[in-house]
Amino acid sequence: MNWFHPVIGQPTAVQLLTHALDRQRLAPAYLFVGPEGVGRALTARCFLQAILKEDSDLSNHPDVLWLEPTYSAQGTLYTRRQLLAADKEIPRSPPQIRLEQIRQLSRHLSQPPMRAPRSLVVLTQAETMNEAAANALLKTLEEPGRATLILIAPSPSALLNTIVSRCQKIPFYPLNRSDLEQVLRRVAPPEFWQEVSPALFDLGAGSPGAVLQAWQTWREIPEAFRHLGKQLTTPLPLQTALELARDISQSLDVERQFWLLGLMQQQIWQGGEFPRCVALLQQLERARQYLQQYVQPRLVWEVLLMQLGTV
Structure with missing residues (x-):
């Protein structure tokens, strides 16, 4: 057997x-x-x-x-x-x-x-x-x-x-894309295939469990945050940036804020021009470090969202 x-x-x-x-x-x-x-x-x-x-x-x-x-x-x-x-x-x-x-x-x-x-x-x-x-x-x-x-x-x-x-x-090693999809077709519900994006697959890094977790977290966060990385192609008005920072810090716990930064990194990497893409990723990584150092989350997001528009 x-x-x-x-x-x-x-x-x-x-x-x-x-x-x-x-x-x-x-x-x-x-x-x-x-x-x-x-x-x-x-x-x-x-x-x-x-x-x-x-x-x-x-x-x-x-x-x-x-x-x-x-x-x-x-x-x-x-x-x-x-x-x-x-x-x-x-x-x-x-x-x-x-x-x-x-x-x-x-x-x-x-x-x-x-x-x-x-x-x-x-x-x-x-x-x-x-x-x-x-x-x-x-x-x-x-x-x-x-x-x-x-x-x-x-x-x-x-x-x-x-x-x-x-x-x-x-x-044990990360799975290649073919094996990854084979596992997910066994365990993922039908709506997964209608909603999953390349960014969520990339967040999973070859782990079926991580891809499913990324999708579940994506469904749990407010709609306004789901495509944030794609939307930061032009500067945000100051008031918009401050309100968005407030909403993120109030709506998401710190663990989900880390996750959102990772999603934004994937979205920017997939859709940005290389020089600007690298600069944006550096800003996101700096925000991650500030959160790890227990800087007030709302302040971290205010600085990040105001800076991203100027990169």
């Missing part, structure tokens, strides 16, 4: 994992590295199914533990999915894989597997481990027992070198 048939555009990863299965020589730990949304978690799930020889979602398998970052709310840990399902507010602080979760992992591995030849653990977004969790995981990796762990992260540099050295690296 071809366990990896759902995986598209990742021949290197599939070949390495298939080779390990065929030789029955599984590493104690794997590190799946590459951009978000290119199939790392899907491949991990297929790999677990192949090890267990079970074609199911494995959500209730006693020998499988799937960990993802959590938020702490009133002493209880919640995943983002759990908070949304309970209609609870998402905390402002970013989620983490926490020491309590690594202790849960250790308890899971301390018990002999019930149905499988080995215990299996997946840590998504492993780069979000705090220091205590990372140190605890390192001790587990030194003596994993009858287990295979899969860590999913964007790059080896996102983790402690001592953790990376104990894992076999499995690389």
